[in-house]
Amino acid sequence: MDLAMTLHPQFSLSAPVSMDSFAPPMITGTEPDAATEILFRALVDVCRRHAPELEAVLKGEADISQLTPELMGRALHAQGLWFRLLSIVEENTAMRRRRNVERTQGRAAVNGTFSHVLAEAVAAGVKADEIHALLNDMRIRPTLTAHPTEAKRVTVLEKLRRIYLILRELELPRWTERERNSLMAELRDQIELIWMTGELQLEKATVVREVSWGLHFFDESLFDTLPELVESLESSLAEYYPDETFEVPAFFQFGSWIGGDRDGNPFVTSSVTRTTLKRNGRASMRRFRARIVDLGKLLSITEQALPTPISFRKELTARLAASGDGEAIQARNPGEHFRQFQTCILRKLDATIERNKEEPVILPGPFYVDADELINDLRALEQGLTDAGCRSLATNQVRPVRRMVEIFRFSTVLLDIRENSTRTTNTLREMWAAVEGATPADAPDVESSAWRAWLTAELSKPRTTRRVLEGLSDEARETLATFALVGEMRTELDREAVGCFILSMTRSVNDILGVYLLAKEARIYLDSPGVEICQLPIVPLFETIEDLRAAPSIMKELLSIPLIRRSVRWQGGFHEVMIGYSDSNKDGGYFASNWELYKAQAKLTEVGQQAGVPIAFFHGRGGSVSRGGAPTARAIAAQPPGSIRRQYRVTDQGEVVSFKYSNRGTAAYQMELTAASIMEQVLRSKTEKQGSRPEFDDAMEALSGASRAIYIQLIQHPGLVEYFQNASPLDELALLNIGSRPARRFGARSLSDLRAIPWVFAWAQNRHIITGWYGIGSALQNFIEVRGEDGETLLKSMFEQSKPFRLILDEVEKTLRMVDLSVAREYSKLAPNAQTRDEIFALIEAEYALTCEMCLRVSGGGEIAFRYPAFRERLSERLPVINQVSREQVELLRRYRSETDEFKREETKSALLLSINCIAVGFGATG
Structure with a gap:
């Protein structure tokens, strides 16, 4: 099938294409047709310049499995590039549709906006x-993570953004034919540059490079769009509550794990974290500087x-x-008092930037101790202009x-520190040994009353000086150095430079108390003796189904401890708990994971209410459905009643970050959608039953229970891991350099050896995607068989009235549309054991x-995902090419695993990795 016809049925490239003679159609309305045509013609033209033999591949007219590995790799690169360009069209089209609704029906008609929520x-x-009351306590913090799920390089991101901007320019009717041709030439140049840019990371990503990747989104969009979010809320408040004056705080900030997540990543050291914090700080300071320089150019107001x-004087x-140089500043701009004030701010900020390299x-001269001082200076400037009668300028x-x-303060983001309980416990054992004059092996069992007694005694002892602990291992010293760095940077850089400490693999109250002791050792307490209030929030992370079930009892006990209650009260009154979606899915399958997460939140909410300490949730979601990915507004609406208490945190990982924040219009909408959805959920919780x-x-x-039983029956099949390794590119995923974390545990002998990300990633690549649906059909069938007609009626009622159940089934159906068992069968043939292969x-x-069958029976639909025509259309545009690439990947896996010639094997590997990239880009998600 002609690829162009697949992507856009009214568009055919049967005739030769030349950009020089091509008059691009006007991009109007809300349909993607013209933009799709423009980009595809440009891509074909670039293809003809560099690889004319691949034009037939782009049109879907070639069997590239017959090509050499080198040509196959180039073909896959071209197909992946088209997926990226198509995503730009869809993003641009969605933006135009929202603008069209706002223009014709008003802002309140756009779902996911403040105006829509406030009108309701x-x-x-x-x-x-x-x-x-809502605004006073509302705090929203998406958190960027460095999990290895992003396949786009920063240099490619920059070029894709430029293409997006050119498409926006082409929407304008003001251009002459000459000017439009010039824009088209630039568009083609950007596509050509991506064509010639390596799609794969040739070297393992470093943490510093990941930090640059994260800051890229702030430089390109977030520094400017996030302040506009506050303005958007203020504007909507003024419209719907005109008689009220609202003071909107900085309710929306970003967190980050990049450079702070050391759980399983030995490359994140205290030194790397220090560098990260400094770079984050300079990024925001430099953006402030640029804006303050602009202010100086504007404020040419003479006395x-x-x-x-008088007050401003x-x-x-x-x-x-x-300033130490007042006369020179006055002489430079005599009589221009506001510009003189701006110069004082600028010099002080310059000194601060230099000190934080x-x-x-x-x-010489003053510097800002923290961002609060700069905020106060800007307030003074703002008030001075207002008092002078220039309120509009102010x-x-x-x-x-x-x-x-x-x-953004002097930190850009609030950097979280994450470590696992095994590492912190080992450090505590060594501390115990150093204090008691023994060996770590002699330490009490960490769940014993003796260990709890030691922790409690150490926490209650006043500590006025830092003690020297002898004989610690390098690992323990590094852990303690990280805590010391937290205290140092919160003082020297900014009080919000570090967000919290996240303890993964939390198993008990002792695990959490141990971290409080490590924080005390680093003197991160408000009181100098270190017995009253810990300044650093300690956030337990519950990931597996077993841990989620234990979480309520752990938190109930924890919140009864006076030190914890005092610390939480000082930190803001909410105790944060993080819940993980990936590992619970891997443990029990999609349905059981979602239900266990729901129950844990409901029970933890009740625990917090009983203790008088509200619990706020930090959702560890990935991009794919299997890792918690879901439409923002619906995911928030489906949370247990009362569980969102005006506080909301969620991870944005890899490709999700690129999707949401690469372009300003999309970033602005995604942030407002999140914030407005939180407002809507909180307000509705007051009126809904x-x-x-x-x-x-x-x-x-x-x-x-039924779905988990069926899922476990599959994953406990004795040949499952062997089948999975052979019938997917599981081992080969380790060769993709898309994250700084070590690619360990890919060559697994048991399921427990597998990380959640490659578990999901590889099942998506081989088109089985069991992580998003397996076991649910049997569960629904069993329920109806046991409960009969009443059971089926109940399920249909739940489909209409239960938000969590409806969300699960909707996302299951979307996943089922992505599964292709004819392609999956081709992958299964890579497994050598025929009996095991056929059974599984x-x-x-x-x-x-x-x-x-059962999803359609419950939903009453005529076809899978019939309720989502836009999703079906988007997927249908991609599936023919994805299916082709999947079959190519099967052939490449076969060649790569059997090839003995090292040169040919390396050549095949490059094409294989490009196929992994291409499928991930086509679906819009990796792990």
Whole structure:
């Protein structure tokens, strides 16, 4: 089939194409046709320049399995590039559709906007004081992670963004034919540059490179769009509550794990974390500097034209005196008091930037101790202009800069430190040995009362000086150095430079108390003796189903401890708990994972209410459905009643970051969608009936148990791991240099050796995708067989009324559309053991058919995912090419694993890795 016809049925490339003679169609309305045509013609033209033999591949007219590995790799690169270009069209089209709705129907008609939520709130009779209360406590923090799930290099991201911007330019009707041809030439150049840019990371990514990747999104979009989010909320509040004055705080900030996540990554050391914190700080400071320089150019207000308020004169006099160079500053801009004030700010900020380099340069004169000082200076400038009668200048020019500083401070993000309990416990054992004069092996069992007694005693002892612990291992010293760095950077750089400490593999209260002791050792306590209040939030992470079930009892005990209660009260009044989606899915399958996560949140919410310490949740979601990925608004709406208490954190990983934040329009919408959805959920929780439906909960429990039993039956098949390794590119994923974490445990002998990310990634590559649906068909069938007609009626009622159940089934159906068992069968043939292969594939094939049947029976649909025509259309545009690439990958895996010639093997490897990239880009998700 012609690829162009597959992607756009009205567009054919049967005739020769030349960009020189091609008059590009106008991009109008909300349909992607013209943009698709423009990009595909440009891509074909580039193909003809560099690899004319691949034009037939782009049109779907060639069998590239017959090509050499080198040509096959180039073909895969071209196909992957087309997927990226198609994603740009879809992003641009979605943006135009939202604008069209706003233009024709008003902002409130756009779902996911503040105006939409506030219009509904007013209609529902929500009073202004409820909005005030919500704003006072609302805190939202998406957190960027460095998990190895992103296949795009920064240099490619930059070029893709330029293509997006050119498409936007081409929408404008003002261009002459000459100007449009010039834009088209630039568009083709950018595509050509990506064509010639290596798609694969040739070297293992470093943590420093990952930090640069993360900061790229702030430089390109987030520094500017996030302050605009606050303005958007203020504007909507003014429209729907015109008689009220709202003070909107910096309610939306970003967190990050990049450079702070040392769980399983030995390359993240205290030294690397220090470098990360410094780089993060300089990134925001330099953006502030650029905006403040712009202010200086604007504020050319002379005293003769506008008398300076006395109060502002006093502020200026103080700043000039503190600068150490007041006379020169006055002489440079005589009579321009606001510009003089700006110069004092700029010089002080320059000194701060120099002091925070890796190799600090100490400039004479004052510097900012923290971001609060800069915020106060900007407030003074803002107030001075207001008092002088220039409120518009103060509001439109200075306030956005002040808001930017309030949001990003001297840290850009709040960097979390993550470590696992095994590492912290080993360090504590060595501390015990150093204090007791024994060996770590002699330490009490970490779950024993003796160990708890030691922890409690150490936490209660006043500590006024840092003690010297002899004989510690390098690993223990490194752990303690990390905690010491946290205290240092919170003081020297910014109080919000570090967000929290996340303890993965939390198994008990002792694990958490141990981290409080490590924080005490580093003197991260508010009181000098270190017995009252820990300043650093300690966040337990519960990941597996077993851990999720244990979480309520652990937190109940933890919140009864006075030290914890005092610390949480000082930190803001909420105790944060992180829950993981990936490992629970790997443990029990998709349905059981979602239900266990739901139950854990409901029980933890109740625990917090009983303890008088509200629990806020940090959702460790990945991009794919199997790792918790779901539409933002629906995922938030499907949380247990009362579990979102105006506090919300979620991880954005890899390809999710690129999708959400590469371009400003999309970034602005995604951030407003998240914030507006949180507001909507909180406001609705006040009016909607609270509490669960016992019959629904009972059904969910039964379905969860049945689906998990079927899932475990599959994964405990004695040949499953061997089948999985052979019938997927599991081992070969380790060759992709898309993350700094070591590629260990890919060559696994048991399921427990496998990390969740490659587990999901490889099942998606081989088109089985069992992580997003397996076991659910049997569970639904069993429920109906046991409960009969009443059971089926109940399931249909749940489909209409239960948000968590509906979300699960909707996402299952979307996943089922991505499965292709004819392609999966080709992968299965890579497994050499025919008996095992046939047994396992037969189980998957039967369960797939049953799941499709039962989902349609419950939903009443005529075809899978019929409720999502846009999703089906988007997928149908991609599947013909993805299926072709999948079959090519099977052939490449066969060649790569059997090839003995080292040169040919390396050549095949490059093509194989490109095929992995291409499929991931086509689906829009990796792990």
